Amino acid sequence: xxxxxxxxxxxxxxxxxxxxxxxxxxxxxxxxxxxxxxxxxxxxxxxxxxxxxxxxxxxxxxxxxxxxxxxxxxxxxxxxxxxxxxxxxxxxxxxxxxxxxxxxxxxxxxxxxxxxxxxxxxxxxxxxxxxxxxxxxxxxxxxxxxxxxxxxxxxxxxxxxxxxxxxxxxxxxxxxxxxxxxxxxxxxxxxxxxxxxxxxxxxxxxxxxxxxxxxxxxxxxxxxxxxxxxxxxxxxxxxxxxxxxxxxxxxxxxx
Amino acid sequence: xxxxxxxxxxxxxxxxxxxxxxxxxxxxxxxxxxxxxxxxxxxxxxxxxxxxxxxxxxxxxxxxxxxxxxxxxxxxxxxxxxxxxxxxxxxxxxxxxxxxxxxxxxxxxxxxxxxxxxxxxxxxxxxxxxxxxxxxxxxxxxxxxxxxxxxxxxxxxxxxxxxxxxxxxxxxxxxxxxxxxxxxxxxxxxxxxxxxxxxxxxxxxxxxxxxxxxxxxxxxxxxxxxxxxxxxxxxxxxxxxxxxxxxxxxxxxxxxxxxxxxx
Numbered sequence: 238x239x240x241x242x243x244x245x246x247x248x249x250x251x252x253x254x255x256x257x258x259x260x261x262x263x264x265x266x267x268x269x270x271x272x273x274x275x276x277x278x279x280x281x282x283x284x285x286x287x288x289x290x291x292x293x294x295x296x297x298x299x300x301x302x303x304x305x306x307x308x309x310x311x312x313x314x315x316x317x318x319x320x321x322x323x324x325x326x327x328x329x330x331x332x333x334x335x336x337x338x339x340x341x342x343x344x345x346x347x348x349x350x351x352x353x354x355x356x357x358x359x360x361x362x363x364x365x366x367x368x369x370x371x372x373x374x375x376x377x378x379x380x381x382x383x384x385x386x387x388x389x390x391x392x393x394x395x396x397x398x399x400x401x402x403x404x405x406x407x408x409x410x411x412x413x414x415x416x417x418x419x420x421x422x423x424x425x426x427x428x429x430x431x432x433x434x435x436x437x438x439x440x441x442x443x444x445x446x447x448x449x450x451x452x453x454x455x456x457x458x459x460x461x462x463x464x465x466x467x468x469x470x471x472x473x474x475x476x477x478x479x480x481x482x483x484x485x486x487x488x489x490x491x492x
Numbered sequence: 493x494x495x496x497x498x499x500x501x502x503x504x505x506x507x508x509x510x511x512x513x514x515x516x517x518x519x520x521x522x523x524x525x526x527x528x529x530x531x532x533x534x535x536x537x538x539x540x541x542x543x544x545x546x547x548x549x550x551x552x553x554x555x556x557x558x559x560x561x562x563x564x565x566x567x568x569x570x571x572x573x574x575x576x577x578x579x580x581x582x583x584x585x586x587x588x589x590x591x592x593x594x595x596x597x598x599x600x601x602x603x604x605x606x607x608x609x610x611x612x613x614x615x616x617x618x619x620x621x622x623x624x625x626x627x628x629x630x631x632x633x634x635x636x637x638x639x640x641x642x643x644x645x646x647x648x649x650x651x652x653x654x655x656x657x658x659x660x661x662x663x664x665x666x667x668x669x670x671x672x673x674x675x676x677x678x679x680x681x682x683x684x685x686x687x688x689x690x691x692x693x694x695x696x697x698x699x700x701x702x703x704x705x706x707x708x709x710x711x712x713x714x715x716x717x718x719x720x721x722x723x724x725x726x727x728x729x730x731x732x733x734x735x736x737x738x739x740x741x742x743x744x745x746x747x748x749x750x751x752x753x754x755x
Binding site (some may be wrong): 289292294312313314316318320321323324326327328337338340341342343369371474 | 541646648651652653654655656657658662663666667670671745747748749
């Protein structure tokens, strides 16, 4: 079976000659269809760079990436992406922003009305469809951005620190929403994060990336039952996983 | 409808009463300090005198307001019509960015008004040299802001557009253009402020009608009251033009942070 995402000896070097900065790699990673994989590392370790290369929005310096068996050679339009900063535009409502994804893809918005309604319901935004993004709290905006990234129903999702700028409580509740969305559809997910807890809670596998240049240090299989709620997070096995990763970063002097 | 209107008036008043008091205070001080300090009226007239004396010459004042107004408006509109597409082209063309753009930035440093006598000598006293001078003082702020507007889409939104596979036209109409509007309006506002300045100075230099021409004539005749009346007209003209731009901005970019009202 072909992997959903296959990363083979990929590197990324910014600039050339004396000013060259090795940002990532070389690294290999194989993600199976329906898997939730986190790329976990300190800031500046090249994990976002790797994600952009998978999306085809950034060219790799060497190596090859295939998504669903097809080599990535330019922006991939058959996936869903969520960026670090919001892509909600201020001149459209929440619903309008979700529709923007469809309109840019030249899809017929009328065919997606039920889909939009159910997405908004799943993230508790059904009463805010007509609100402008700036009228919402940070957490609500991020939920709306999820709907925008998911509306065209992609089977592969690339999420670049979607919860990075939120407060701890909001993050907790959006993680739950994200998990439910995934459990519902079982898309292939690549999540970039710098939160150890978040990676362990949400993923099948956690890819631990070392700082500068980013290399894949270790891949941990997280064997915990779904859905993973607060009780799971209080379990001793959860803490063991967290500890194991913390020790790796401690060795690198990151924490 | 009437209660709604009254409520709006009330809101407006509660927002601006301090300004209105200051404004009234300014004119009261002017009116009475002329007497206190014994200022001769051929130096500085009272506001009430300006109004009563200029009433006799209102036909000419209104006609000249029309003349200066149409010069300002025509030059300004031509500047917008040329500057926005040009700014767009410069933002998207690397050749134009390396040639015309630095040229415009350096020309921006040249006081455009210095060209005014040349245009008058080349083209005479008519409408055309005035329009060219208004165009020159409006064009640069508009084109420079348009370039900035069209070349500063966030990296996220640029990537978002490419990830959807949208065509350039579609991405432009749905994302780039609306995102550029607030910065474009910064240029439109600067242009609107400059327009009447350009027209007035052009008329100072060589003209046989218009408010700038009028101010020179009446000042020579020791009639500062009439000069002030013309200045009031120019102020009204400037406010009108600026008001039009602000209204257009409110209609086209109601979502921008500067336009949001607390609900």
